[in-house]
Amino acid sequence: MSVGLICALHGFLGQGSDWEPVKNLLSDFEWYTPDLFAPGHATDLTFSGAKSSPGKKVFVGYSLGGRIGLSVLKSQPQLFDHYIFVSVNPGFSDSDLASRKQRLQSDSEWADRISAGNWESFLKEWNKQGVFSASSVEPDRKVSDYVIPKLKESLKRWSLGAQPDYSELIKKNKSKITWIVGSKDLKFVALAEQLKQKNAIDSYLKIESGHRIPFDSPKKLSEIIRTVLESHST
8 A cells, every 4th residue: 555645525415435436546545534424423524543644645625525624724734735625615705795694594494404204305406406417427315324413514514604715725725735626517617717816726627527526537536636645755
């Protein structure tokens, strides 16, 4: 096994196993892929194992997992050698109070829809959102895979409406950040362009994919992760 640790965090409704297609292509590295919402799994946002791991450490966060990763970068900037953000929203401008209020309300409404009794209906509506329309894969999600209160709480605790605008944080740490979007995910391509225009990032990578890059393009994503790890090898 190569010296190197990949800590990968899934998105909302995600599971640690979501990374298996990518992980299988990078089996020569150590992986840590926590489950945030599964029964019997404690929510671990400290990534304490990364502190004691030898070699280079890379964080990979998809969607909500990437937004949580931004908070890790802010609170523990030296924990990882590099951060790879995949289909991640950097946050509303602090002055955009209307968008923040609207998102808080929307996430609260989504949370209220989640229950074991109406799981299929909720899942169908969730997957109908425009942001997923260009993705070729719809992950199989069973209600038994989740602790419902954890899902509901996460929509409120980690709502984009409550998230800071991380543009300045990204700018300050741009040398240790790789920003990735799907080429068909037009909303997030636009967000990446905005970051570039603010000089928060010098460039970003576009993968032939929709929003769900780990599912749509695991091979290309694995190649980028490997390049990052090997460029940080000693």
